[in-house]
Amino acid sequence: ALGEPFRLGVHGELSFILAEARMVYRSPAYYGETLSVETRITRIGRTSASMEHRITARESRVGKARLVAVCESVVVHYDYGRGAPEPIPPEAAARIEAFEGRPLRRA
Numbered sequence: 001a002l003g004e005p006f007r008l009g010v011h012g013e014l015s016f017i018l019a020e021a022r023m024v025y026r027s028p029a030y031y032g033e034t035l036s037v038e039t040r041i042t043r044i045g046r047t048s049a050s051m052e053h054r055i056t057a058r059e060s061r062v063g064k065a066r067l068v069a070v071c072e073s074v075v076v077h078y079d080y081g082r083g084a085p086e087p088i089p090p091e092a093a094a095r096i097e098a099f100e101g102r103p104l105r106r107a
Contacts, residue, residue, distance in 0.1 A: 014092055016075040019048065023071040029055075030062045044093045044104040047085040048076045 029035055036056050043050040053071035057063065077088045097104050 014089075015078050015080055016049075017078040017080075018073060019076045020074040021071065022073070023069050025069050026067045027057075029057055029068045033057045033060055033062050035068060041096055041100055041104055043106055044088060044096060045106055046087055048074055049088065049096075049104075050074050 034057070036058070038054045038056070039051055041049050041051050051073050053069075053073065054067065055069040055071070057066055057068050059065040076085045078084070079086045093105055
């Protein structure tokens with residue numbers, strides 16, 4: 001990972017569950033290509049965060065460099081023990097904003 005490290009998962013610092021995902025395909029991807037996924041957080045709410053993703057293919061023997069897909073997703077900070085959403089800790093939100101270089105928190 002190139003970004004800010006967080007310990008994720010049931011026993012980690014932060015646990016998220018995927019609440020929503022949307023993908024728009026822009027061009028085909030082919031077997032043998034290496035795809036890159038770029039992800040950024042676009043909004044931090046009380047219990048959720050919105051993300052944008054870009055999937056690209058480098059120029060290769062299979063094809064030209066191109067945008068393969070754009071995606072949007074929403075994840076919810078989740079307490080798996082209680083089976084319920086929980087607020088994103090302010091310290092975690094601040095770390096994400098510092099990494100992204102802009103304010104992201106919205107109620």
